Amino acid sequence: MEIRPFQTLTLRARRFYVGAMFQVMGRALQAMTEVDGEACRETRQLPPGFLFEMRVLPSGPVMVVEHTKDGRLRFLGTDAPRPINLSIQFKHMVHAFRVVSFQEKTAIAFANERMLVDGDIAYAVRMTRVLNRLETFILPRFLAVRAVKQYPRSLGFVEKTAGAARIYLRVLRNLIGNERPYE
Amino acid sequence: MSSRFFEFFCPVKVIAGKAALEHLPWEMQGLSVKRPMIVTDKGIHQAGLLEPVLAACREGGVQIAAIFDDVPPDSSTSVVREIATLYRDKHCDAIIALGGGSAIDTGKAANILVSMGGDDLEQYSGAGILKHPLRPFFVIPTTAGTGSEVTSVAVISDEQRGVKLPFTSSFLLPDAAIIDPRMTLTLPPHITAATAMDALTHATEAFIGLAKNPLSDAYATAAIQKIGQWLLPVMNDPKNEEGRLELALASTMAGIAFSNSMVGLVHALGHATGAKCHLPHGVCMSLYLPYALEYNLEYIREPLGELLLHLEGPERYAQTPTEQRAESCIAAIRALRDQLHQRCGLPRTLEETGQVEFSQLEAIAQLALDDGAILFSPQEVSFEDAHALVCRAWS
Ligand SMILES: [Fe+2]
Numbered sequence: 204m205e206i207r208p209f210q211t212l213t214l215r216a217r218r219f220y221v222g223a224m225f226q227v228m229g230r231a232l233q234a235m236t237e238v239d240g241e242a243c244r245e246t247r248q249l250p251p252g253f254l255f256e257m258r259v260l261p262s263g264p265v266m267v268v269e270h271t272k273d274g275r276l277r278f279l280g281t282d283a284p285r286p287i288n289l290s291i292q293f294k295h296m297v298h299a300f301r302v303v304s305f306q307e308k309t310a311i312a313f314a315n316e317r318m319l320v321d322g323d324i325a326y327a328v329r330m331t332r333v334l335n336r337l338e339t340f341i342l343p344r345f346l347a348v349r350a351v352k353q354y355p356r357s358l359g360f361v362e363k364t365a366g367a368a369r370i371y372l373r374v375l376r377n378l379i380g381n382e383r384p385y386e
Numbered sequence: 387m388s389s390r391f392f393e394f395f396c397p398v399k400v401i402a403g404k405a406a407l408e409h410l411p412w413e414m415q416g417l418s419v420k421r422p423m424i425v426t427d428k429g430i431h432q433a434g435l436l437e438p439v440l441a442a443c444r445e446g447g448v449q450i451a452a453i454f455d456d457v458p459p460d461s462s463t464s465v466v467r468e469i470a471t472l473y474r475d476k477h478c479d480a481i482i483a484l485g486g487g488s489a490i491d492t493g494k495a496a497n498i499l500v501s502m503g504g505d506d507l508e509q510y511s512g513a514g515i516l517k518h519p520l521r522p523f524f525v526i527p528t529t530a531g532t533g534s535e536v537t538s539v540a541v542i543s544d545e546q547r548g549v550k551l552p553f554t555s556s557f558l559l560p561d562a563a564i565i566d567p568r569m570t571l572t573l574p575p576h577i578t579a580a581t582a583m584d585a586l587t588h589a590t591e592a593f594i595g596l597a598k599n600p601l602s603d604a605y606a607t608a609a610i611q612k613i614g615q616w617l618l619p620v621m622n623d624p625k626n627e628e629g630r631l632e633l634a635l636a637s638t639m640a641g642i643a644f645s646n647s648m649v650g651l652v653h654a655l656g657h658a659t660g661a662k663c664h665l666p667h668g669v670c671m672s673l674y675l676p677y678a679l680e681y682n683l684e685y686i687r688e689p690l691g692e693l694l695l696h697l698e699g700p701e702r703y704a705q706t707p708t709e710q711r712a713e714s715c716i717a718a719i720r721a722l723r724d725q726l727h728q729r730c731g732l733p734r735t736l737e738e739t740g741q742v743e744f745s746q747l748e749a750i751a752q753l754a755l756d757d758g759a760i761l762f763s764p765q766e767v768s769f770e771d772a773h774a775l776v777c778r779a780w781s
Contacts, residue, residue, distance in 0.1 A: 313761050314597035314648065315391045319513060324552075325756035335766070352596075352766045 243274030289322035392599030411446025531581025533641015580668030
């Protein structure tokens, strides 16, 4: 049977979208821990030099983030300099797509066994909360409520818009590439 | 909250009821087992629970080739190594784990070593490391609570490194679980109560958690019904064989339920409390269950209200207006705890245990946040939430 072209196009678009979202999330994670004390409270518990990755099995996009110190995360792109400490692996591209396009909440994706955890579960729980926090920060509220279990009560409008603006700005500057991760 | 996707898996043959033990030889012969080894603990041996197993095997034509009866309450990698050595020395070809959670976990871990080879258990730690089935393995639970006979998990502490090694694989599931009422007949009242509360918590958390699904729901509700009906009668009459069997079945069913839909906040808090204060797991479950349900109330109103039917029966359910059923279910659980307190002194608050300091509550809340079970709590939990909850459970 011949594979119809639009199917492969869909697959490629999906792969591209997930890869791009990983890039955005990686940079946003870095930016968030530079401005948000609440997120740092979680990440500070990780050991310095801790490497976290999200990847899509069997050979999909990868995102690698390092905890440098004091809760700061640094986006390393797709390559890890050392063995990974914690890996969250989506079993299939479609599962990753559903999560990063906010059709399935991260916690539900765990519950539905869409992904595997390789590493210390305590760190996985912590990183899930950090990812939730990220989503509430960078997404418009109507999307964020779809992505996380509960929209945080303590995240007021001012805090959110100010926080989101600063994170977006940093993501943007990082994407353009004329800002060093650490000044 | 119903999930539109789920997985459900339980390939364990359950052999339950009167003279269930006497089915074990036939099951072993079906797998060509000739030299089984029993893994158990001293308490089981002293309680006289080993004898009926040996007798059943002898009469059924299977000779037990080795017995290890020294599993400690918190099993370790060195114990597992010791068992593997004995297994190899005696040319055994199967393991029968006889006991509670620790003996069963130890049996699972020993089966990894003797099947995969080597003496280094750590290399098999984690999820999905085991790639092929292990040697024949049978479980005879002697408490009615943990459900370990139907879970694909084992936890063994590595005493040298001071960490707990988790093992997860469907190959850890036994070929058969033997549920015989003789095995739980002599369980002391406070252990009967605490382990039953553990089973009740497994079923309840399976039914209200984020990963609930129609198949695990069926097992969970049936388990809750049995516990609601039989726990107090068994506390009043410990030799009630029918009630003992029903509680043991409830524990197995609750185990099937939670291993397919996960546990939640009660277990996160309970694991943390157990680790900090060395309280028995079942006691921790009983302490936190009503408070964790109250914390999640607005997210679980519907399923929790439904549980009233299974816990208290159709009359009480029908008499309770729909909007009050969830609260009534929590009240019924509190009433059950009061009854158990009266009968065997099962503590209802952290203070009543006499083993927890108020100053430890912050550390307990902090540790609970790192527990995997907390992911499946319907309401998100922050440190402040967890701390407020353990404070409510204090007195
Ligand atoms: Fe439990």
